[in-house]
Amino acid sequence: MSSIAxxxxxxxxxxxxxxxxxxVAMTAVVALAIDMMLPALGNIAADxxxxxxxxxxxxxxxxxxxxxxxxxxxxxxxxxxxxxPVIMGALGxxxxxxxxxMLSQSFEMLLAARVxxxxxxAACRVIATAIARDLTAGRRxxxxxxxxxxxxxxxPVLAPSLGQLILFVLPxxxxxxxxxxxxxxxxxxxxxxxxxxxxxxxxxxLGFGNSYRAFAEAMTTRLTLGYTLAGAAFFSGLYAFLxxxxxxxxxxxxxxxxxxxxxxAIALGMGVTSYANSKxxxxxxxxxxxxxxxxxFTIISAAHAGMLMAGVDNLLVFIIMLAAxxxxxxxxxxxxxxxAMEPVGHIAGTASAAYGFMxxxxxxxxxxxxGQLYDGTPVxxxxxxxxxxxxxxxxxxxxxxxxxxxxxxxxxxxPDTPA
Numbered sequence: 432m433s434s435i436a437x438x439x440x441x442x443x444x445x446x447x448x449x450x451x452x453x454x455v456a457m458t459a460v461v462a463l464a465i466d467m468m469l470p471a472l473g474n475i476a477a478d479x480x481x482x483x484x485x486x487x488x489x490x491x492x493x494x495x496x497x498x499x500x501x502x503x504x505x506x507x508x509x510x511x512x513x514x515x516p517v518i519m520g521a522l523g524x525x526x527x528x529x530x531x532x533m534l535s536q537s538f539e540m541l542l543a544a545r546v547x548x549x550x551x552x553a554a555c556r557v558i559a560t561a562i563a564r565d566l567t568a569g570r571r572x573x574x575x576x577x578x579x580x581x582x583x584x585x586x587p588v589l590a591p592s593l594g595q596l597i598l599f600v601l602p603x604x605x606x607x608x609x610x611x612x613x614x615x616x617x618x619x620x621x622x623x624x625x626x627x628x629x630x631x632x633x634x635x636x637l638g639f640g641n642s643y644r645a646f647a648e649a650m651t652t653r654l655t656l657g658y659t660l661a662g663a664a665f666f667s668g669l670y671a672f673l674x675x676x677x678x679x680x681x682x683x684x685x686x687x688x689x690x691x692x693x694x695x696a697i698a699l700g701m702g703v704t705s706y707a708n709s710k711x712x713x714x715x716x717x718x719x720x721x722x723x724x725x726x727x728f729t730i731i732s733a734a735h736a737g738m739l740m741a742g743v744d745n746l747l748v749f750i751i752m753l754a755a756x757x758x759x760x761x762x763x764x765x766x767x768x769x770x771a772m773e774p775v776g777h778i779a780g781t782a783s784a785a786y787g788f789m790x791x792x793x794x795x796x797x798x799x800x801x802g803q804l805y806d807g808t809p810v811x812x813x814x815x816x817x818x819x820x821x822x823x824x825x826x827x828x829x830x831x832x833x834x835x836x837x838x839x840x841x842x843x844x845x846p847d848t849p850a
Contacts, residue, residue, distance in 0.1 A: 450566065453625060454579045456617050457518070457559040459586050460525070461552045464494060464610055465673060466590035466698075470691055471603040472677045478603065479538040485803050486538070488674035492799040493542040495670060497549025498556075499791020503646070505557040506784040511637035514558050514565065515627045521554030522618045526611060533607040557784065565628035587698035591691035599688075645781035650789070657830025658771035659786050663793035664823040665725070665763060668732075668816035670798025672697075672757065675805045675812050683807060684746045693746070697754045704761025717766040722827065722835045724762035729820030731756040736814045749809060756816065 468490060476487040509517040528548035535541040597605045649655050680690040712720055735752040768786060775782040801815035
């Protein structure tokens with residue numbers, strides 16, 4: 432397998448397979464810290480004591496808020512100081528936060544540590560993409576990132592089951608112990624095998640003014656702002672599912688320890704469509720693919736809500752309908768992100784961080800609100816997803832000035848100017 436060309440001379444260059452594996456491990460930290468926790472939410476609530484049963488959802492929300500909020504920081508830091516010191520420092524912070532999670536004696540302390548843990552994990556997502564861009568370009572970068580995402584799809588499928596296996600032999604603190612070992616092993620791997628990938632000539636001065644101007648430009652560019660808000664609205668349904676899925680499956684449908692199996696069935700559909708999107712988008716275009724998928728998501732969610740209101744509430748129907756709706760995420764998320772970046776290529780780093788920040792924070796807050804409506808039935812979740820799907824359609828319509836499904840090569844040249 433060919434070596435990866437390194438812009439900075441080093442004694443040993445990485446092979447393509449090792450680079451992919453390393454980037455997968457970096458991005459896996461983000462998902463493992465969410466999905467492994469799901470089977471443990473009930474145990475945490477019982478052990479630390481929560482005022483309300485739905486408070487357990489905040490273990491997920493706190494992490495997502497930290498993750499979304501910190502993304503603005505790591506891009507400028509890594510451009511100024513290099514990829515390696517920033518990712519190593521962030522992983523060190525992740526270790527500290529994870530240790531505090533393990534030792535937490537109160538629910539409030541755990542939530543504070545989860546915010547810090549999410550903020551640290553955000554570096555893995557931001558810098559993994561930056562490293563891929565440093566070491567590869569063009570088709571090779573597309574190849575590398577495609578391989579990373581293909582392997583990464585397995586994480587949401589397997590992580591809840593891994594968390595449940597740990598709970599069979601250890602208390603919930605054991606899951607944080609696993610995360611501690613995983614992050615430490617990743618730090619060792621990075622230390623010995625990953626050279627600094629940012630070329631000295633490409634280092635940028637760290638300055639608030641430049642970052643603020645780039646952020647302001649991104650958020651006043653019509654297409655970027657529109658698809659950022661659309662992404663926030665749409666992903667709130669996913670975050671609501673992450674927060675309340677354990678209660679719905681383990682309690683309402685009485686699956687108990689078998690909850691990860693139902694979660695895996697739904698996550699598998701998202702993984703399949705994410706892979707399919709990479710094959711279909713070049714032929715159908717980002718707008719056509721994501722707009723039709725969004726409409727289908729909203730129709731399926733609305734129909735599912737109607738069925739629940741009519742009393743059709745059994746596990747098999749719920750899994751089939753929810754899996755069908757959530758699978759469409761794979762045809763929407765990546766395309767919304769690409770559409771948001773379309774007019775701001777000259778500030779892609781800051782614009783990408785702004786997109787991650789805005790969608791992450793807004794979706795976490797909206798998703799937490801939907802999750803807190805849980806009343807012992809799946810109705811609030813499904814109705815919330817249908818409502819947010821409808822809101823997303825409205826935002827996209829406004830963004831596209833009433834035109835849907837038109838591929839970019841069919842549109843008039845969009846000026847790279849603020850809205």
